[in-house]
Amino acid sequence: MEMNSPHEKAVKAILYGHSCAMTLKRRLDHSKMAEAGPVSSYELAKSIVDCFSNAISILSDKPKSEDDQFSVLSSRDSSPLPPPQGSPSKKRKIDNTNSSANWRDDSPDPIYFDGYLWRKYGQKCIKKSEHQRSYYRCSYNIDHNCGARKHEQKIKDNPPVYRTTYFGHHTCKTNHNLDAIFTSVQEPLDDSKSAQMIHFGVKDLKKESPSNGFSLSVKHEEDIIISEQNMDQYRETTSTINDQDCQHVLSSPSGSYPPSSSSGSESAEFDPDLLFDNLDSWDRYDQFYF
């Protein structure tokens, strides 16, 4: 892999995002550190989101081999590509060609939250599968003429595997939803309990509906706990998927990762100067230690 290739930049972005996440985790583990340091927790969280978004953009924009057609890195799409459809009045003129399926995500659980708000618009029995497929489009489909869609279907029972396939690109404002969500992270974390968790600011976005297997359902009570255990589970999950490059990065137990022990000093790993608004300059990741 040549230096500074788009793919390498994407890998660096992901690794940088991981580092930000670890930094944030440590802060949240020690509530007094919640707003310590030169960069706020909100900026950290936003940086993480941006890193992953841009990495996905890079990976999904580059020409792919057949096996690399789908990425399983994440569920965020911020590629600023033109909207796929021009006139929504007529039925089904959306380009459903080969290039419209951007990536897919196989998960043992339905995806609770992937950074965007989705509205379900259909559900169908699929011939070869015993499970129904659910169809979602971006909630900002009308407001922002956003053509992003996704399908979700349970493709395996034991263990359960939910496959989410993403189509099109979000033309709604990047991080539109995440900004709202992470707003609460900025709030002072004086409560010792909340310091252990990230509270998503969207209150009861939706009620969970296990019947169809998916719903955008981040409940206030069901806080997302960032822990090493979760990271390990994620690595395990992703390690079974066929994107070898991603597997190399994500499933590596320790080799590709900086040591995640609590002994490391935060400043040694996290360089606040690397937080920047213009995320086009990925070369700045070269300054990072990896």
Next chain:
DNA sequence: GCAATTTGACCCAG
């Protein structure tokens, strides 16, 4: 009453 979901009908490519 409004907004989101459900579900049968409709559309269309193969």
Next chain:
DNA sequence: CTGGGTCAAATTGC
């Protein structure tokens, strides 16, 4: 004709 994707009226939930 068939299967998959979408529409839109009906239903549900807040």
